[in-house]
Amino acid sequence: MTALRLALTEYVTIRRAFGTQLREPAVALGHFVEFLEREGAEFITTKLALRWAQKPKRAQRATWARRLTAVRGFATWLSPFERRTEVPPRGLLDARHRRNKPHIFSDQEIEQLMAQTSRLRSRTGLRALTYTTLIGLLAATGLRPGEALALDVADVDLQDGVLAIRQTKFGKSRFVPVEDSTRAALARYAKRRDTLCPWRRTDAFLVSERGARLPGGTACWTFARVSSTIGLRGPAGRHIGRDPRLQDLRHTFATRRLVEWYRAGANVEREMPKLATYLGHSAIAHTYWYIEAVPELLQLATERLMRQPGGGR
Numbered sequence: 001m002t003a004l005r006l007a008l009t010e011y012v013t014i015r016r017a018f019g020t021q022l023r024e025p026a027v028a029l030g031h032f033v034e035f036l037e038r039e040g041a042e043f044i045t046t047k048l049a050l051r052w053a054q055k056p057k058r059a060q061r062a063t064w065a066r067r068l069t070a071v072r073g074f075a076t077w078l079s080p081f082e083r084r085t086e087v088p089p090r091g092l093l094d095a096r097h098r099r100n101k102p103h104i105f106s107d108q109e110i111e112q113l114m115a116q117t118s119r120l121r122s123r124t125g126l127r128a129l130t131y132t133t134l135i136g137l138l139a140a141t142g143l144r145p146g147e148a149l150a151l152d153v154a155d156v157d158l159q160d161g162v163l164a165i166r167q168t169k170f171g172k173s174r175f176v177p178v179e180d181s182t183r184a185a186l187a188r189y190a191k192r193r194d195t196l197c198p199w200r201r202t203d204a205f206l207v208s209e210r211g212a213r214l215p216g217g218t219a220c221w222t223f224a225r226v227s228s229t230i231g232l233r234g235p236a237g238r239h240i241g242r243d244p245r246l247q248d249l250r251h252t253f254a255t256r257r258l259v260e261w262y263r264a265g266a267n268v269e270r271e272m273p274k275l276a277t278y279l280g281h282s283a284i285a286h287t288y289w290y291i292e293a294v295p296e297l298l299q300l301a302t303e304r305l306m307r308q309p310g311g312g313r
Contacts, residue, residue, distance in 0.1 A: 003042070003082075004033050011077050020285070025070040032071055043084040044075045046092075053093060065093040080299060102251035102290075103232075103244040110139050110249075112230045113223075120222070122209045126196045130206050130214060131222060133189040138246060140182040142253030142279055144168075145246040149214050151205040158187045168280050176278065220246055254279060254290050262300040 012026045035052045036044070053068040072088050079085040090101075105113075117131040137148050147165050155164040161183035163176040178186070190205070197211045204213035223246045227233045233243035257275055261268045276287040 002033075002037055004036055004044075007078050007081070008033050008074065011074055014077075025073070028067055028070050029074055032067075032074075043082050044071065044078065044086055046086045046088045049075070049086075049088045050092065061093060068093045076295065102255070103248040104255050105139070105244070105249065105252045109230075109232060110135070110252075113226060113232075116226045116230050117222075120226075124196045124209060126193065126207070127209045129189060129192055129196070130208065131219075131226075133185065134206055134214070134219065135223075135246075135249065136185055137182070138249035139253065140185075141176055141178055142250045142257075143176065144250060144280070145219060146216055147280075149204070149206060149216055149219060152203040153190075153205050154203065156186060156190070156205050158183060158190060165280065172280065172282070174277070174280050250279070251290070254287070255296075258290055259296065259300065 008029055012022055012029070015022045032049075032052050035055075036048060039048060041048055049068060049071045053064045053071065056063060068088055072090070075085050075087040079087055114132050114135050117135060118128050120128040120131055122128065134145075134148060137143065138145060141148075141163070143163075143165070147168060150166070151163065155166060157163070161178045161180065163178060164173070165176055166173050168174070186205075193207060197207060197209075200207055200211040202211065202213045206214050208214050208218070224233065224243075227244050254275065258268065260266075261271055272287055273284055276284045279287065281287050
C-alpha cells in the first residue's frame with residue numbers, strides 16, 4: 001500500500017471519528033489516489049488535482065468543483081505531514097455557493113473593534129454605546145447577530161445572568177447563561193441606555209439612537225465600516241457579506257472553546273453536544289464544522305486522535 005493510500009485511510013478514519021459520514025468524498029478520493037498512483041506521483045499537486053477533477057469531460061462544472069473540494073480537504077489535512085503537498089487554491093472551479101471561511105478574531109482585534117465603535121458619533125452617544133455592547137455580547141456569548149438584536153428587555157435577566165433566546169434560526173428557544181463580567185457589562189449598558197433614551201419606541205434591549213430596535217442590515221453595515229477603519233478589511237463598498245463579519249464573532253467564540261478543550265486535554269467528543277446546545281445548532285454536525293473550517297482545530301483534533309491507541313502513523 002502506498003503512502004498516499006495509507007494517508008487517505010487515516011484521513012477518512014479521522015473525519016468519520018468526528019461525526020462526518022464522508023461517503024461520496026471518500027469514494028472520490030479513492031479514485032483520486034488511484035489516479036496519482038497511475039501517474040507515479042508521490043504527493044498531491046494542484047496541476048494533478050485539477051486534471052483529475054475535470055476528467056469527466058461532460059460533467060457539469062459543479063461536479064468538477066465538488067471533486068476538487070474533496071481533494072482540497074484531504075490536501076489541507078495531509079500538508080503538515082507531507083511538506084511537498086500542494087493545496088489547490090479556492091476559486092479554481094467554483095460553481096456553487098459555499099459556506100464562508102470564518103475569520104477568527106484575536107483578542108487584540110476585538111479590543112480594536114470595541115475601541116473604534118466607542119468613537120462612533122451621535123447626538124446622545126447611545127450609538128457608540130449600543131455597538132460596543134453588541135460586539136462585546138457576541139464575542140462573549142457566541143450568539144447569532146440576529147439573536148442578539150432580537151433580545152427584548154424582558155429576555156435579559158440581569159440578576160441571574162441568563163438570556164432567553166426566543167427568535168432563533170431554527171425556531172428553537174433556549175436559555176444562555178453568561179459570565180458575571182458580561183452580566184455586569186449588560187447592566188451598565190441598560191442603565192446608561194435608560195438615561196440617554198428614556199422614551200423608547202420598542203421593547204428591544206439594544207436600541208438605536210432614535211430609540212428603535214437596531215436593524216440587522218444597519219448593524220452589519222456599521223460593523224463593515226468599523227472593520228475597514230481599523231484595517232481588518234478593505235474599503236466598505238456595497239458588498240458587506242465577505243471579509244470579517246459580525247457572524248465571525250460567533251465563529252470565534254466556538255473555535256476558542258474547542259481550542260481550549262483540546263489544549264486542556266478535555267474529552268471534546270463528550271463536551272461537543274453541550275456546545276451545540278449552547279450555540280443553538282439544529283444538529284451536532286454543524287458544530288463539528290468548526291474543526292474542518294479552522295486549520296488549527298483540525299491539527300489539534302488530528303494530534304489527539306494520533307495519541308490514542310492504534311492511532312499512530
